[in-house]
Amino acid sequence: MNIGFINGEYINADEAVIPIDERGHQFGDGVYEVVKIYNSLPFLLDEHLTRLKESASAIQLKLPYSLDDIKKIILEGIKRSELLNAEVYFQVTRGIAPRNHLFPNVSASFTMTIKPARKVSEQSYYKGIKTITTKDERWANCHIKSLNLLPNVLAKQKANNEESYEAILIKDGYVTEGSSTNVFVVKNNTLYTTPLTNNILSGITRKNVLKLAQKLDVEVLEKSFTTEFLISGDEAFLTSTTVEVLPIRSVNNKVILNGDPGPITKLLHESFRQLYAE
Numbered sequence: 001m002n003i004g005f006i007n008g009e010y011i012n013a014d015e016a017v018i019p020i021d022e023r024g025h026q027f028g029d030g031v032y033e034v035v036k037i038y039n040s041l042p043f044l045l046d047e048h049l050t051r052l053k054e055s056a057s058a059i060q061l062k063l064p065y066s067l068d069d070i071k072k073i074i075l076e077g078i079k080r081s082e083l084l085n086a087e088v089y090f091q092v093t094r095g096i097a098p099r100n101h102l103f104p105n106v107s108a109s110f111t112m113t114i115k116p117a118r119k120v121s122e123q124s125y126y127k128g129i130k131t132i133t134t135k136d137e138r139w140a141n142c143h144i145k146s147l148n149l150l151p152n153v154l155a156k157q158k159a160n161n162e163e164s165y166e167a168i169l170i171k172d173g174y175v176t177e178g179s180s181t182n183v184f185v186v187k188n189n190t191l192y193t194t195p196l197t198n199n200i201l202s203g204i205t206r207k208n209v210l211k212l213a214q215k216l217d218v219e220v221l222e223k224s225f226t227t228e229f230l231i232s233g234d235e236a237f238l239t240s241t242t243v244e245v246l247p248i249r250s251v252n253n254k255v256i257l258n259g260d261p262g263p264i265t266k267l268l269h270e271s272f273r274q275l276y277a278e
């Protein structure tokens with residue numbers, strides 16, 4: 001069953017209704033996380049909970065539950081859903097109060113949904129996906145996992161309109177990240193990814209892929225790169241909780257090398273899958 005959690009209660013997610021004065025709905029005034037469930041177990045949950053706390057703190061939002069209690073709510077939800085492979089989205093907003101930009105004097109709201117995991121096609125993994133580049137039109141605090149996703153939504157739709165899977169965002173001539181992914185390129189056996197600043201989200205998958213690369217003796221450089229550098233790479237891929245490690249075939253219709261997923265991309269994806277298969 002698709003599980004929802006709202007006002008401290010588990011319900012059928014398909015019946016959940018958000019109150020009209022909910023600030024997440026009216027202002028996007030909140031933060032969120034998504035966690036994958038493999039074989040009924042949440043993957044890298046503690047890292048996601050830590051990031052939720054950091055995002056909340058960055059917008060002066062006090063979580064309505066402790067991280068331990070949120071963990072319990074999630075584990076109970078997974079049990080109730082009876083799903084083996086799922087995705088859990090949870091949001092914390094500044095609560096429900098009559099419309100006013102100022103912070104209301106109410107406690108924060110916590111909502112959650114647990115639904116079957118959306119799957120990227122197998123073909124995407126063995127052929128790689130098409131991407132486009134587009135201007136990064138987001139705000140100055142992209143390290144916060146905020147509910148405000150309008151520029152990301154517009155960029156992703158633009159990619160889709162151009163028969164591509166992801167939009168890679170460009171700020172001041174450099175790649176920041178994808179609309180919902182981090183971006184990596186391999187050139188001369190070195191793995192490059194954009195360094196952590198306020199311009200990108202510190203992806204949990206990114207962090208774990210970097211750890212794996214170091215373990216596997218792949219040289220890593222956290223360094224900004226341009227679209228031209230990306231296209232001239234030997235391999236490239238995207239990472240996120242949802243897509244894991246997803247090879248990029250082309251950028252703006254320019255194929256990277258012969259387009260097929262490269263050996264380092266495949267090795268990192270295989271090693272990443274081992275983390276939850278263990």
Ligand SMILES: Cc1ncc(COP(=O)(O)O)c(C=O)c1O
Pocket residue numbers: 177178179180181182201202203204205206239240241242
């Ligand atoms: C803008 C953005 N960058 C990167 C990511 C990847 O982060 P993670 O690996 O933690 O899912 C996401 C995931 O939702 C995202 O929205």
